[in-house]
Amino acid sequence: MSESKPRTLFDKIWDAHVVQDLGEGWDLLHIDRHLLHDLSGTAGLRDLAERGMRVRNPELAFSTPDHAVSSAPGRTGDTFAGGARLYHGLKLLSERSGVRLFDLGEPGQGIVHVIGPELGIVQPGMTLICGDSHTCTNGALGAIAFGVGSSELTHALASQTLVLRRPRTLRVVFEGLPGPGVGAKDLALTLIARLGASVGNGFAVEYAGDAVSAMSVEQRMTLCNMSIELGARIGLVAPDQATESYVRGRPYAPDGEQFAKAASWWRTLASDAGAHHDREERIQIADVAPTLTWGISPEHAVSVDGCVPDPAQARDEAQQQAWQVAIDYMGLQAGASLAGTRVDRVFIGSCTNSRLSDLREAASLIRGRSVASHVRAWVVPGSENVKRAAQAEGLDEVFRSAGFEWREPGCSMCVAANGEQASPGERVVSTSNRNFVGRQGPGVRTHLASPASAVAAALFGAIADPRSL
Numbered sequence: 052m053s054e055s056k057p058r059t060l061f062d063k064i065w066d067a068h069v070v071q072d073l074g075e076g077w078d079l080l081h082i083d084r085h086l087l088h089d090l091s092g093t094a095g096l097r098d099l100a101e102r103g104m105r106v107r108n109p110e111l112a113f114s115t116p117d118h119a120v121s122s123a124p125g126r127t128g129d130t131f132a133g134g135a136r137l138y139h140g141l142k143l144l145s146e147r148s149g150v151r152l153f154d155l156g157e158p159g160q161g162i163v164h165v166i167g168p169e170l171g172i173v174q175p176g177m178t179l180i181c182g183d184s185h186t187c188t189n190g191a192l193g194a195i196a197f198g199v200g201s202s203e204l205t206h207a208l209a210s211q212t213l214v215l216r217r218p219r220t221l222r223v224v225f226e227g228l229p230g231p232g233v234g235a236k237d238l239a240l241t242l243i244a245r246l247g248a249s250v251g252n253g254f255a256v257e258y259a260g261d262a263v264s265a266m267s268v269e270q271r272m273t274l275c276n277m278s279i280e281l282g283a284r285i286g287l288v289a290p291d292q293a294t295e296s297y298v299r300g301r302p303y304a305p306d307g308e309q310f311a312k313a314a315s316w317w318r319t320l321a322s323d324a325g326a327h328h329d330r331e332e333r334i335q336i337a338d339v340a341p342t343l344t345w346g347i348s349p350e351h352a353v354s355v356d357g358c359v360p361d362p363a364q365a366r367d368e369a370q371q372q373a374w375q376v377a378i379d380y381m382g383l384q385a386g387a388s389l390a391g392t393r394v395d396r397v398f399i400g401s402c403t404n405s406r407l408s409d410l411r412e413a414a415s416l417i418r419g420r421s422v423a424s425h426v427r428a429w430v431v432p433g434s435e436n437v438k439r440a441a442q443a444e445g446l447d448e449v450f451r452s453a454g455f456e457w458r459e460p461g462c463s464m465c466v467a468a469n470g471e472q473a474s475p476g477e478r479v480v481s482t483s484n485r486n487f488v489g490r491q492g493p494g495v496r497t498h499l500a501s502p503a504s505a506v507a508a509a510l511f512g513a514i515a516d517p518r519s520l
């Protein structure tokens with residue numbers, strides 16, 4: 052028997068899911084799991100029902116309200132009136148289709164990309180979709196997970212398959228280890244700043260290198276979450292011992308012999324030595340500092356001790372204009388140092404940074420200090436389980452006594468689809484992933500940051516180096 056060609060992690064998972072080769076780079080792919088949320092999920096289920104079709108494999112789909120529900124303490128599905136129809140629609144349609152819904156107040160509810168890994172719904176080697184661009188978060192488990200548009204969503208619900216063009220592969224190797232106070236969010240922002248927000252277009256990104264191996268699975272989620280901000284629909288990390296330990300014992304994970312069987316397959320998934328990636332980028336990270344965005348794209352990121360760029364130093368006219376527009380929108384001065392910029396609000400939450408490890412890290416930096424008096428700071432846990440675990444450790448008390456508001460799980464201020472937004476002109480330091488114009492409300496200025504940098508901003512009342520806490 053001849054030796055088989057070395058394959059990448061991505062290729063191995065993809066090949067294992069091809070139902071039919073459709074030619075010219077197109078495949079019919081089996082989809083293992085489907086997650087549904089109150090915006091796109093409700094729409095997809097409704098679309099299917101209106102066409103008189105059924106969810107083909109309801110036991111492989113899971114739904115939860117996250118985007119359009121209030122995060123106010125004591126909330127119900129009706130607290131945010133604008134989302135009530137979506138909430139009730141998701142409940143009703145899930146029930147009618149036999150799809151398990153994780154309802155408000157129930158363990159399992161939360162931001163859809165937080166609950167997939169948390170419940171063991173996503174596992175290494177799987178394909179998973181959701182009508183949401185940050186589905187790439189789940190790739191941290193060593194899965195092919197990606198966001199789909201509405202017609203793909205309906206197609207997958209009806210057939211458990213999708214017609215897809217195989218993307219090219221990009222391997223990003225982080226070289227070296229990050230310094231103290233530098234986390235996965237800082238690495239993700241640095242990567243996007245160095246390579247640009249569109250370098251990943253058409254690629255599935257595999258993250259590798261010592262820094263990635265050393266990361267916890269939750270940190271890998273933060274990294275994979277930002278793949279779409281690099282332009283890539285898919286980001287993934289090879290499953291390893293840490294992944295196995297993470298998955299073991301979760302509600303939807305296999306157990307006993309089934310687990311052992313699954314894990315022995317997972318161990319074969321890492322890219323083979325000599326496997327070909329269409330592109331490779333090596334990123335030196337030893338000198339990376341805590342990093343925040345200054346502008347209106349995730350690629351507008353700079354280290355906390357850096358400055359707002361000067362458009363006069365842009366590489367070309369397009370960049371010069373883009374920088375000027377960003378500086379004007381953000382109400383900043385070219386060349387000014389980022390640290391010391393006064394902030395109005397702080398948001399710790401979103402599918403990027405709202406898991407237990409994020410909240411633990413944030414709480415550990417408070418050490419009895421208080422939120423600056425002019426700042427309104429929120430902590431929105433990523434899921435009901437995260438909330439309960441954090442409360443059991445007393446983290447909610449640490450936040451509350453420092454002056455943070457402790458809220459109910461959901462997307463909240465990340466996209467303001469539930470009406471939770473800042474006021475025009477306000478400056479927010481946010482642990483989310485998008486700083487687009489108007490993302491957190493009309494005229495609102497967003498600085499993306501790690502949980503540590505968000506705490507620093509809350510306590511100092513201005514952008515500050517979390518290493519000085």
Ligand SMILES: CC(C)[C@H](C(=O)O)[C@@H](O)C(=O)O
Binds near residue numbers: 091118183466
């Ligand atoms: C609303 C949803 C479809 C959207 C997405 O696809 O990402 C949202 O989650 C976001 O982060 O902008």
Ligand code: SF4
Binds near residue numbers: 183
């Ligand atoms: S937390 Fe933000 S980025 Fe994540 S799914 Fe919700 S709206 Fe999208």
